[in-house]
Amino acid sequence: MQSSVLTAASxxxxxxxxxxxxTADLLEKLMSGVFTICGFISAAFVxxxxxxxxxxxxxxxxxIGIFNFLFGTVWASAAAEPSYGILPFILTSVYGxxxxxxxxxxxxLLCAVFLAEMSGGKLSAAVRSAVDLMSGIPSVVYxxxxxxxxxxxxxxxxxxxDGANLFSAITVLAxxxxxSVISVSETAIRAVPKEYREAxxxxxxxxxxxxxxxxxPAAKSGILASAVLGIGRAxxxxxxxxxxxxxxxxxxxxxxxxxxxxxxxxxxxxYSSGLQRxxxxxxxxxxxxxxxxxxxxxxxxVKGKRD
Amino acid sequence: MNEKISLKRKIKCAALNxxxxxxxxxxxxxxxxxxxCILFKGLPHITVGLLTSKPSLLNDxxxxxxxxxxxxxxxxxxxxIVLPIGVGAAVYLNEYAKNKRAVRLIELAAxxxxGIPSIIYxxxxxxxxxxxxxxGKSLLAGAxxxxxxxxxxxMRTTQESLKTVPDSYREGALALGAGKWHMIRTxxxxxxxxxxxxxxxxxxxxxxxxxxxxxxxxxxxxEMLNIFQAVSPGNAGSTLTVALYMYAKERGDFDTAFxxxxxxxGLTLLINLAAKLSAKLLKRS
Amino acid sequence: xxKIRLAGLAAAALLTVGMLSGCGGKTEQTVTxxxxxxxxxxxxxxxxxxxxxxxxVKVTYNPTGSGAGIQAVRDGxxxxxxxSRDLKDxxxxxxxxxxxxxxxxxxxxxPENPAADLSVEQIGKIYTGEITNWSEVGGNDLPIVCIGRExxxxxxxxxxxxxxxxxxxKYAQELTSTGDVVQTVSSNPNAIGYASxxxxxxxxxxxxxxxxxxxxxxxxxxxxxxxxxxxLVTKKDKELTGAAKDFFDFAMSKEADEYxxxxxxxxxxK
Numbered sequence: 001m002q003s004s005v006l007t008a009a010s011x012x013x014x015x016x017x018x019x020x021x022x023t024a025d026l027l028e029k030l031m032s033g034v035f036t037i038c039g040f041i042s043a044a045f046v047x048x049x050x051x052x053x054x055x056x057x058x059x060x061x062x063x064i065g066i067f068n069f070l071f072g073t074v075w076a077s078a079a080a081e082p083s084y085g086i087l088p089f090i091l092t093s094v095y096g097x098x099x100x101x102x103x104x105x106x107x108x109l110l111c112a113v114f115l116a117e118m119s120g121g122k123l124s125a126a127v128r129s130a131v132d133l134m135s136g137i138p139s140v141v142y143x144x145x146x147x148x149x150x151x152x153x154x155x156x157x158x159x160x161x162d163g164a165n166l167f168s169a170i171t172v173l174a175x176x177x178x179x180s181v182i183s184v185s186e187t188a189i190r191a192v193p194k195e196y197r198e199a200x201x202x203x204x205x206x207x208x209x210x211x212x213x214x215x216x217p218a219a220k221s222g223i224l225a226s227a228v229l230g231i232g233r234a235x236x237x238x239x240x241x242x243x244x245x246x247x248x249x250x251x252x253x254x255x256x257x258x259x260x261x262x263x264x265x266x267x268x269x270x271y272s273s274g275l276q277r278x279x280x281x282x283x284x285x286x287x288x289x290x291x292x293x294x295x296x297x298x299x300x301x302v303k304g305k306r307d
Numbered sequence: 308m309n310e311k312i313s314l315k316r317k318i319k320c321a322a323l324n325x326x327x328x329x330x331x332x333x334x335x336x337x338x339x340x341x342x343x344c345i346l347f348k349g350l351p352h353i354t355v356g357l358l359t360s361k362p363s364l365l366n367d368x369x370x371x372x373x374x375x376x377x378x379x380x381x382x383x384x385x386x387x388i389v390l391p392i393g394v395g396a397a398v399y400l401n402e403y404a405k406n407k408r409a410v411r412l413i414e415l416a417a418x419x420x421x422g423i424p425s426i427i428y429x430x431x432x433x434x435x436x437x438x439x440x441x442x443g444k445s446l447l448a449g450a451x452x453x454x455x456x457x458x459x460x461x462m463r464t465t466q467e468s469l470k471t472v473p474d475s476y477r478e479g480a481l482a483l484g485a486g487k488w489h490m491i492r493t494x495x496x497x498x499x500x501x502x503x504x505x506x507x508x509x510x511x512x513x514x515x516x517x518x519x520x521x522x523x524x525x526x527x528x529x530e531m532l533n534i535f536q537a538v539s540p541g542n543a544g545s546t547l548t549v550a551l552y553m554y555a556k557e558r559g560d561f562d563t564a565f566x567x568x569x570x571x572x573g574l575t576l577l578i579n580l581a582a583k584l585s586a587k588l589l590k591r592s
Numbered sequence: 593x594x595k596i597r598l599a600g601l602a603a604a605a606l607l608t609v610g611m612l613s614g615c616g617g618k619t620e621q622t623v624t625x626x627x628x629x630x631x632x633x634x635x636x637x638x639x640x641x642x643x644x645x646x647x648x649v650k651v652t653y654n655p656t657g658s659g660a661g662i663q664a665v666r667d668g669x670x671x672x673x674x675x676s677r678d679l680k681d682x683x684x685x686x687x688x689x690x691x692x693x694x695x696x697x698x699x700x701x702x703p704e705n706p707a708a709d710l711s712v713e714q715i716g717k718i719y720t721g722e723i724t725n726w727s728e729v730g731g732n733d734l735p736i737v738c739i740g741r742e743x744x745x746x747x748x749x750x751x752x753x754x755x756x757x758x759x760x761x762k763y764a765q766e767l768t769s770t771g772d773v774v775q776t777v778s779s780n781p782n783a784i785g786y787a788s789x790x791x792x793x794x795x796x797x798x799x800x801x802x803x804x805x806x807x808x809x810x811x812x813x814x815x816x817x818x819x820x821x822x823x824l825v826t827k828k829d830k831e832l833t834g835a836a837k838d839f840f841d842f843a844m845s846k847e848a849d850e851y852x853x854x855x856x857x858x859x860x861x862k
Contacts, residue, residue: 024486031488035403038395042462043416045455049423049431056434078743079759110330118327127331129579130338136575137341138516140551141568145341147555148348152779161737161782162764175337182334206312208320236424238519243556246765247742257764262426262519267742267768269430269523270656272663284430288423295422364636364855365644443669444654528652541622543654556768557629557655559775559793 050288057285060084060278069282075249075259077268077276084279086286089261092252093290096166096241096260097234100173104234105227107174108181109216112226115182116189117211128186135179143240146172151244158255164246166258172240177230184229188222189215228298235291238262261287342572349569352562361531369563371570373531377446377544380537381525382514384450385457386507392454393461394496394503400462401469402477402491421459425519428456432524442540446532449525449546456520457510464509468502469495501589505582512578515571518548527553547571621835626654627661627674628746629769630788631822633855634693635674638843641851649835657768659744662687665825671836673825676746676788686828692843693822693857696789696806697751700774700796702781707731709800712817716755718784721762726782737764739776739785750820751786786818790856811858822857 061069064084072085111131115124150171155163192215200210216223238260246257247267259267265284272280360370396413404410432452442448472495480490496503526543529550536542545553547567555564625635632655639651656664658675662683665673679689699715701707707730710718717723719738727733740763741748747770752758764783767773770791777785778795785796789806792798798806801818810816824843826832832840842848849859 024489028486028488032403035395035399038392039399039404039409039413041392042396042420042458043413045458046416046419048435049420049427049455052431052434052439053427076759107330107333110327111334114327114331118324119331127335130335132579133576134334134338134341136512136516136579138518138548138551138571138575140518140548140555141345141571142341144551144555144564144568145344148561149344155780161735162780164765164776175341178334178337206316206320208323209316212323232422232424236426238424238426239552243552247768248763248766262424265426265430266519266522267766268744269433270660272659272744281430281434284427288427291422291424292419295419363640364633365640526654527656528654530650530652541624543652553655556772556775558632558769558771559778559795560771561775 053281053285053288056278056281058282060275060282061285063275064279064282069279070286073251075264077272077279082276084275086261086264086283088249088251089259089264089283090286090290092166092258093235093261093287095252096169096173096258097231099166099170100177100234101227101230103170103174104177104230105181105223108178108226108230109185109223111178112182112185112189112223113211113216115186117207117215128183131179131182135183139176139237139240140243142172142176143243146240146244160255162246162257164244164257165255166245166252167254169241169245169258169260172244173234173237176237176240177233180229180233181226184226185219185223188219188226191222192218224298224301228295231294231298232291235287235294236262238266242266261290345565345568345572348561349565349567352566353569357563357566362529369560371547371550371563371567373529374545374547374550374567376532377525377537378515378546380446380532380534380544381450381453381521381546382511384447384538385453385514386510388450389454389457389461389510390503390507393458393506394465396458397462397465397469398491398496401466402487402495417459417462420455425456425517428452429520429523432520437524444524444526444543445540446525446537446542446544447540449521452520452524453514453517456517457513460509460513461503461506464502464506465499466502468499468505471502472498501586504585504589508578508582508585512575512582515546515574515578516548518546518552521546521549522552525549529553621649623649623651623672623836623839624654624670625651625661625672625674626656626664626670627825628658628676628822629655629771630658630676630695630747630791631674632770633790634695634822634852634857637851637855638848639839641848642839642842646835646838649839651839655769657742657744658746658749662825665827668827668830671826671832672840675823675825676820677749678821678823679825688826688828689823690826690840690844691821691860692824692848693852693859694811694819695822695857696811696816697747697754697786697818697820698789698792698806699784699786699799699801699818700777700792701731701784701799702777702779703795703797704781705731705797707799708797709803711802712755715801716757719755719757719761719763734782736784737780737782738762739765739767739773739780739783741770741773741786742766742768746820747786747788751818754818788856792856808853808858821860 069084069086071087072083073087074083074085075088076083115127146168150168151163154168196214196218197210200214241260242263247259247263248257249259250256252258261283265280269280357369357371359372360368361373362370400410400413432448436442436448436451437444476494476498477490480494527545527549528543529545532542532544551564551567554560635653639653643649643651658677661673662675664670665687676695679687707726710729714723714729718736723729724736725733726736740761752761765776767776770787773785773787774791774793774796777783801816804810804816806816811819824840852859
């Protein structure tokens with residue numbers, strides 16, 4: 001009697017365990033599926049972004065003609081006879097980024113050298129915190145300070161009619177990319193094995209010579225990566241630049257009012273319609289393509305140098 | 308060996324040293340200058356009235372309470388959506404994915420997302436969320452756009468902290484008969500909490516500082532919204548950064564603009580400190 | 593596990609309480625307006641006055657520029673569009689325009705600039721680049737910096753039509769709002785700009801045009817030539833209802849005159 005109750009009981013509990021196990025299995029499968037979906041969501045987002053940009057950007061390029069669009073030198077989107085050449089924007093973005101890199105990377109690199117090699121614990125911790133803070137400051141704040149301080153200063157210092165020009169934009173961009181350049185370069189320099197330094201010092205080089213002839217070249221790929229980061233930030237900046245660069249669609253001159261690819265989109269998007277609006281999407285598509293191409297080229301260059 | 312260093316070398320070294328110190332000094336001066344300028348021009352204008360009222364033309368007062376609330380709402384909505392997805396994606400990459408190519412593809416996608424400029428996010432957000440999904444210019448559209456922007460950050464930090472969880476935790480749990488999800492839920496995720504929290508804080512920093520992506524998706528209005536309106540379509544609202552841009556560029560009200568800048572500076576400092584503290588405190592395990 | 597569950601419950605409870613308290617219980621109606629930055633003060637005063645009398649209606653305003661506002665009404669994103677220029681012919685096919693006020697466009701220079709009175713022709717020549725130095729028009733020997741608005745601005749449209757400089761202005765800067773023009777001119781001694789009279793502050797100096805200074809009287813009787821209308825734009829085939837209609841009627845009523853004047857514009861005879 002007892003054994004049959006027991007078997008009945010254990011059968012029940014086995015059945016319940018079996019049922020529990022089934023739900024547990026189901027839950028496992030479900031969660032596995034959920035996680036897989038989460039995993040591929042980022043890829044899905046990239047796909048969505050690319051698809052939407054292409055769908056919105058291609059019609060205008062077809063209508064305007066790709067050569068007229070990319071190489072036309074006049075952008076007059078709201079004139080009676082509109083013209084949609086974006087060469088001024090492309091060149092402005094290129095010059096602006098180039099200028100920002102030329103100023104920002106050397107200064108940032110030297111500062112990184114200072115942090116990694118030349119300063120003591122407390123001082124370098126303080127400077128590093130300062131750099132961290134700088135990297136968190138929103139771009140509109142940089143733009144505000146640029147508007148109030150850089151623009152009038154540029155006007156007075158160079159005796160120009162107006163201080164809102166490419167030069168002011170380059171100044172602001174250079175300051176904005178400093179934190180990224182500094183932190184990535186510092187990491188790269190710190191990663192150089194100390195054997196390199198010790199060998200160089202043992203051979204009779206001074207500390208400074210060791211830094212600049214041995215350590216920095218050894219950290220080349222990391223420093224290049226920091227420059228790539230800086231390029232990415234400079235070419236994509238819109239808000240800060242919109243507040244200091246004058247916003248007229250001219251071919252770029254260092255002390256002339258200019259419009260970047262980013263600000264071209266931002267300044268006309270809200271009120272555009274028809275072909276003008278589609279042309280702006282094409283500008284966005286061009287910017288997107290530009291950045292992808294730059295990323296690919298630079299990644300190949302950095303990887304190549306890694307050997 | 309006591310070799311004499313030639314004069315030429317000495318001059319070169321001295322010059323390089325001077326340049327290096329100069330660069331570091333310049334950077335510090337720049338930061339001090341920027342912070343000094345903002346605080347000097349902004350602190351005097353941070354009044355209780357400014358922080359607790361909305362702007363009124365009839366009374367000729369300025370107020371940024373709507374913007375503060377909007378910033379809070381957007382942070383909350385974005386985090387609520389991006390944390391599960393980001394952590395889930397990192398868990399997939401680290402725990403479930405077998406195919407190396409799939410992992411590489413997803414990581415590449417995340418890197419790509421991280422490199423897209425915010426103005427393009429703003430545009431795509433406008434196309435996808437505001438127009439295609441039909442929710443109009445609203446905090447919700449802005450938050451969804453920010454979700455895509457902060458996804459790489461959350462994924463990366465979570466992945467890194469998942470990697471530091473020792474395999475013995477996983478093997479132990481599995482040996483005791485736990486299923487994979489059970490193992491992750493009880494053994495892995497709690498130990499990776501520090502990375503998730505760091506990712507959270509970094510995302511908050513990014514959200515607070517974002518402006519270009521929000522211009523076209525959540526608009527520039529300054530009305531007071533409650534939490535229900537914040538999550539429903541069609542209610543535009545400007546966050547602190549967008550409001551700063553508005554006050555500076557559209558209204559020429561620099562007093563308020565600098566006050567907002569000072570507040571943003573304080574928030575950035577707080578977020579930085581929080582990130583450092585959380586990394587320290589949670590690294591106990 | 594129990595602790596986590598408890599924490600989760602507590603958080604959910606807090607969230608619900610937060611939501612309910614923030615709710616206020618009433619369902620609010622929203623009237624959305626969108627458009628001209630020059631009309632910001634006018635719409636601001638009108639909407640505040642209206643909302644004080646009607647506590648359960650919320651009037652929102654998105655300052656995006658006249659062109660954007662017209663587009664937004666067309667696409668159905670807002671109830672009432674705000675434009676500081678007249679509708680183009682192709683816009684008139686499906687949109688209605690109702691003049692709510694007249695606004696003078698002030699021609700402004702930096703307070704340090706001794707120039708005080710220009711003719712419309714001179715202003716046109718300055719903006720097309722024929723006159724390039726302030727000394728030619730009564731100022732100091734300094735280059736003239738022309739500040740203007742972006743291409744779809746109603747203010748720019750009005751200014752360029754009256755001065756006859758459509759599509760031929762040579763701008764040094766194209767800014768996206770009236771307030772920005774005021775701010776830029778106030779900080780640059782060489783600048784000249786045009787802005788809605790309602791937004792002009794004492795940080796800039798307003799020029800006389802053909803000997804006439806802008807004021808309510810000179811605008812109404814037309815002697816101050818540089819002026820344009822503030823328009824409320826609505827869709828032809830979609831009648832305004834409910835709160836939107838009520839607000840529209842309020843804006844066009846005699847009550848609204850005092851607020852329009854407070855905002856610096858000139859109410860139209862009703």
